[in-house]
Amino acid sequence: MKNVTLKVEGMSCGHCVNSIEGALKTIGASGKVDLSGGTVAVAYDESQLTITAIKEAIEEQGYDVV
Amino acid sequence: MKNVTLKVEGMSCGHCVNSIEGALKTIGASGKVDLSGGTVAVAYDESQLTITAIKEAIEEQGYDVV
Numbered sequence: 001m002k003n004v005t006l007k008v009e010g011m012s013c014g015h016c017v018n019s020i021e022g023a024l025k026t027i028g029a030s031g032k033v034d035l036s037g038g039t040v041a042v043a044y045d046e047s048q049l050t051i052t053a054i055k056e057a058i059e060e061q062g063y064d065v066v
Numbered sequence: 067m068k069n070v071t072l073k074v075e076g077m078s079c080g081h082c083v084n085s086i087e088g089a090l091k092t093i094g095a096s097g098k099v100d101l102s103g104g105t106v107a108v109a110y111d112e113s114q115l116t117i118t119a120i121k122e123a124i125e126e127q128g129y130d131v132v
Contacts, residue, residue: 014128015081062080 004051005041008033009064016063023057070117071107074099075130082129089123 011020017033020040024031029044042054055065077086083099086106090097095110108120121131 010079012078013076013082015085016079019081 001043002046003041003043004054005039006055006058007038007066008040008058009038009066011035011038011040011063019061020058020063023061024054027053027057029054029057067109068112069107069109070120071105072121072124073104073132074106074124075104075132077101077104077106077129085127086124086129089127090120093119093123095120095123 008020011017011033012035017035020033021031024040024042028048029042031043032041033039034041040058044054058065074086077083077099078101083101086099087097090106090108094114095108097109098107099105100107106124110120124131
């Protein structure tokens with residue numbers, strides 16, 4: 001299991017938390033949004049997922065990974 | 067049809083817009099959120115709905131009508 005913390009722009013409320021954490025769960029990762037910090041801590045299996053796929057899942061929800 | 071514009075706190079993103087406009091639609095009113103202005107313009111039939119019911123529908127979504 002690999003852990004990364006991504007800086008994500010545009011997250012502003014509980015709905016945003018749910019959409020991002022839900023999208024990560026859908027692809028088989030586990031995410032925890034820190035709204036005030038503007039970050040998403042992600043745990044994922046490197047044999048199953050790439051960091052690119054993680055970022056894409058977040059960006060598809062309408063947020064920018066910076 | 068009566069039109070009122072309410073000042074609402076806590077609306078921050080597109081999900082918020084959808085949740086408030088959806089809640090108003092559910093009770094038979096029509097709402098338009100102005101995120102940057104922090105307002106919700108509501109059109110409703112006074113013979114069917116009260117302003118109290120309108121405010122409650124918004125507050126039930128987790129926002130404060132001020």
